Amino acid sequence: MGYQPIILQAERDFSVSPGALWDLLANTDQLNREIGMPYVAYGPVVVSADAFYREAGARFLGLFAARWREYPFEWVRGERYAVLRVFEAGLLDVFHGGMELRSHTDGTLVRIFAEVTPRTVIGWGMARLMGRKGIRDTLAFCERSVATRNSGSDSPSSPPSRVSPVDRDRLDQLLAALRGSRLSERLVARFARHVVAAPDREVLRMQPFALADGWGADRTAVLRLFIQAERLGVLYHTWEILCPNCRVPHAEVATVGGLPSRVHCDLCAVEYDADLTQNVELRYSVHPSLRPASGETYCIGGPANFPHIWAQQYLLPGAERAVSVTLPAEPFRVRALRVNAVCPLDPDPAGPSEVAFTYRDDGWYQMRQRFVPGPVTARFRNETAHVIVAVIEQVQWNPLAITAAQVMTLPEFRELAQAEVRSAT
Numbered sequence: 160m161g162y163q164p165i166i167l168q169a170e171r172d173f174s175v176s177p178g179a180l181w182d183l184l185a186n187t188d189q190l191n192r193e194i195g196m197p198y199v200a201y202g203p204v205v206v207s208a209d210a211f212y213r214e215a216g217a218r219f220l221g222l223f224a225a226r227w228r229e230y231p232f233e234w235v236r237g238e239r240y241a242v243l244r245v246f247e248a249g250l251l252d253v254f255h256g257g258m259e260l261r262s263h264t265d266g267t268l269v270r271i272f273a274e275v276t277p278r279t280v281i282g283w284g285m286a287r288l289m290g291r292k293g294i295r296d297t298l299a300f301c302e303r304s305v306a307t308r309n310s311g312s313d314s315p316s317s318p319p320s321r322v323s324p325v326d327r328d329r330l331d332q333l334l335a336a337l338r339g340s341r342l343s344e345r346l347v348a349r350f351a352r353h354v355v356a357a358p359d360r361e362v363l364r365m366q367p368f369a370l371a372d373g374w375g376a377d378r379t380a381v382l383r384l385f386i387q388a389e390r391l392g393v394l395y396h397t398w399e400i401l402c403p404n405c406r407v408p409h410a411e412v413a414t415v416g417g418l419p420s421r422v423h424c425d426l427c428a429v430e431y432d433a434d435l436t437q438n439v440e441l442r443y444s445v446h447p448s449l450r451p452a453s454g455e456t457y458c459i460g461g462p463a464n465f466p467h468i469w470a471q472q473y474l475l476p477g478a479e480r481a482v483s484v485t486l487p488a489e490p491f492r493v494r495a496l497r498v499n500a501v502c503p504l505d506p507d508p509a510g511p512s513e514v515a516f517t518y519r520d521d522g523w524y525q526m527r528q529r530f531v532p533g534p535v536t537a538r539f540r541n542e543t544a545h546v547i548v549a550v551i552e553q554v555q556w557n558p559l560a561i562t563a564a565q566v567m568t569l570p571e572f573r574e575l576a577q578a579e580v581r582s583a584t
């Protein structure tokens with residue numbers, strides 16, 4: 160006889176907006192690392208008529224190796240998310256967990272939940288122990304981060320729990336050199352704090368414009384600082400080629416000259432071109448000689464990995480689901496992952512607040528839909544005999560990404576190009 164699921168949950172109030180908590184909790188890669196979950200090895204996407212998942216494996220508590228099928232996260236941006244993991248063998252059978260945010264006049268109520276079905280008596284004990292600990296640690300992470308935020312400090316949101324050490328001598332040399340340039344003292348100091356105290360993942364694959372916005376600094380000044388820091392040998396840049404559908408990077412090269420002309424995305428099952436004006440992005444990482452940051456992956460499926468997707472929904476054959484999501488006045492589209500069938504969803508003040516999307520074997524039945532900006536109910540219906548994963552996504556690309564074409568218009572690009580020539584020799 161099988162075990163009953165163990166249902167665990169906890170709620171807590173925070174005096175911040177749902178958006179602030181969403182930013183913390185939707186970044187499941189950071190969250191899992193912060194609450195002491197193990198890093199995960201992911202396999203390719205597996206798609207059949209009745210399932211759509213990724214193989215995954217990890218070692219829990221350094222002892223229990225587990226392999227599972229990870230189904231796509233389901234979410235509504237700013238409101239809730241959940242993930243289903245079905246274990247192949249061993250202590251656990253099924254895990255379903257996630258969170259919900261409810262806004263009220265004084266702030267936001269967070270509910271963290273987990274439903275774990277064990278397969279053995281040890282699994283039963285472990286599920287209770289780890290489930291409770293996971294929920295407690297998640298809420299504690301929110302509390303620490305909200306406290307940092309409310310104190311007005313611009314230190315990284317999380318305490319330096321998993322931060323690799325910085326070579327102090329090298330950092331001092333860097334700061335002296337940067338201060339000798341035309342950069343502002345305040346900006347150099349902010350950059351130094353980030354390099355020293357941010358978690359490992361946040362000093363790898365950095366987006367200079369996103370950091371500039373977070374620091375309240377000028378974007379070009381931050382990019383100039385990064386180019387200088389690279390010249391001093393403490394940062395290095397890479398070009399990432401993002402899939403035009405899912406916007407996940409699938410190739411990373413050191414020089415523009417090294418860009419492959421075509422790249423394959425396994426999530427979307429497409430081949431695509433590297434387009435310098437659109438999907439080739441500039442990122443910076445801290446050089447291992449300054450700080451040996453490790454870029455292990457803790458979660459690749461959470462909402463923060465796909466910030467342009469406002470809602471994602473898993474639909475079994477014949478399923479009908481309604482999703483309520485608040486959409487701003489900008490173009491969206493509905494897409495079925497993998498098959499990439501698309502239906503445009505355009506803002507229109509005279510449009511409806513309820514919109515239907517019917518999926519058939521030849522794609523979306525609707526040619527184009529309109530919505531009135533604000534709360535919208537999307538009614539999905541899967542009329543095919545196979546699973547689909549439907550998303551509502553922004554059409555506009557991330558304005559924080561620096562594309563190759565943008566960089567080439569800056570005078571500083573010459574220095575970057577020289578760095579590429581140096582690294583290529």
Ligand SMILES: [Zn+2]
Pocket residue numbers: 402403404405406407424425426427428
């Ligand atoms: Zn893709």
